[in-house]
Amino acid sequence: MTTASLPILDGAPFKARFETPLRAAARITTLQINIGYVCNLACNHCHVESSPARTAPADNMDQATARRVVDWALGQDEIQTADFTGGSPEMNPNFRWMVEAFSGHGLHVIDRFNPTIIGYTDRRSGAGYGWVPEFLAAQGVEVVASLPCYLKDNVEKQRGRGSYDASVEGLRRLNAVGYGRDPQLVLNLVYNPVGPQLPPPQETLAGEYRRELQARFGIVFNELWTITNMPIKRWRRQLQREGRLEGYMNTLIDAYNPATIEGLMCRHQINIDPLGRLYDCDFNQALGLHVSGRASAYIWEVSASDLAHRAIATDDHCYGCTAGCGSSCSGALV
Template sequence: MSGTTENTATESFRQRLARHELRLERDETHALQVNVGLVCNLSCGHCHLEAGPARSEMMARPVMDEVIAAATRLPFAVIDVTGGAPELVPELPYLLRGLAPHTPRLIVRTNLVVLEGERGEPLMELYRDLGVTLVASLPAANQAQTDAQRGAGVWERSMAALTHLNALGYGMPGSPLELDLVSNPSGAFLPPPQLQAQEKFRRDLARRYGVSFHNLYTFANAPLGRFRLFLERSGNLDAYLDKLASGFNPCAVSGVMCRSQLSVDWTGRLYDCDFHLSRGINMGGEERLLRELSELPAPGTAIPAADHCYACTVGAGFT
């Protein structure tokens, strides 16, 4: 009830940066996020990409070869494979085997549910054998909020997948097989502070399900895609945009992910981040292909700013 915030609903993100004498520009680029397509077995209510079973966008082998070639010629400390559900892309093992030798940290983002059944077993073993870090989506440490965001039954299936991954060594204390969780709020509210949420997730998941993980990351939902439709439909859009803008933290600008990563889509086009990808805002404001990239963008290169960037600068930020 206490505390006053500035009313900022009408101020664009560009204007806000200018008022604080800030510029959105690149630092050293060290990460490549690879979006292999929008096909997914789930239709999560917060998905900025509107991924789902009806989508057909998928990375084919020629583009995978371009990604592997880029990983060979450019020094990416992190390569982060996302989707959609990457596991539904048939050539994913080919891509991972091609990338693993060329980066010290290869990440796959998984929705967990996709790992069940016959498809999942060999993939989990491949992840283990390549030393892939897994970043799994889990919005909450309870069934109600998880199923509300991701669909009925997802909670139980996610717990089963996490149990299976723990049995393989993923997420266990001291294990080099890293298993991290990502929590996005299951509604029109901001995420809790990361360390407090991590402590609660760890306690609740261990106590009730015997599940272990390494790190939890909490991120605000971007007002894009399916989440924006929910905001509009539920009458929460204006209040949510105002909440993001009111919570603008100038100190968070220096740590936003777009300053240090590139994002490439399933066609090989480059963006500054996955949110810009969803809006079709090209890297640096002009269409570029990964295969044409002979060197990483120089520090100081401008990044196009958009109003959804408020989601990355609210509170502690989106790093």
């Protein structure tokens, strides 16, 4: 790494450019599917800028693409996990049959969502999502539910008024069908900082979440994962407006930890957007940073083994993954 002040991304001067060369591992075992950007919330840190307004056709995976994605994954021996993200994945009409197809063929399925979706009713379509807990439990899906804090004020600062009570109710519904209680029904929670700081130690915070959620609401869960806010998109613009972007970037750069490199999620997965195009991770997808040498390639144009050992496309946002204990879609790395 250099330590000179260099211009990056949008010309802001930070202490160092991210120059760690990254390569994918020998086996790509996870297909992460960003099935659509539509969400019932519009959080201020959302790296894909999801909201209820993301309803353009290109923002949501259509049925033909979904079929090609399922066929591709089921045809690759290496792929063991289908990891759904969004947006709120449940808002895509193809979500349920895709999950059934994957779990029916023995793949491990993960659904990343915000728990408020369970009590949400779409005002335009009238669609409700009360089916989500029972459906996920019946398919044995691992649930990763975001809850930025166990305190109401902090949650509502990021997610808007009413989001805390709706989250609590959603988690209760998940517990009621066995999530967090039945060893087969895993419920992990995700924390991210409210402000431009690194997350606190994961184990310590997990203990606080466990104690507070149990005492206040009787809610139980398996693990808490801490995730660093990435300095991109909506969150980056907010930091810029507040004059805090350079300070945040330098916090990430100063905390660079080479021990995080081995576990970086981009090294073990391939990520696709709603059109089926390839990215190393969801953050690169949000930035339009395609897999090196495969600009605009679609998942069905490659095999999982083609993606092994590939050079990962990096830029300075990668400091968000390598700071401190590291950050990935399954929390801290070291």
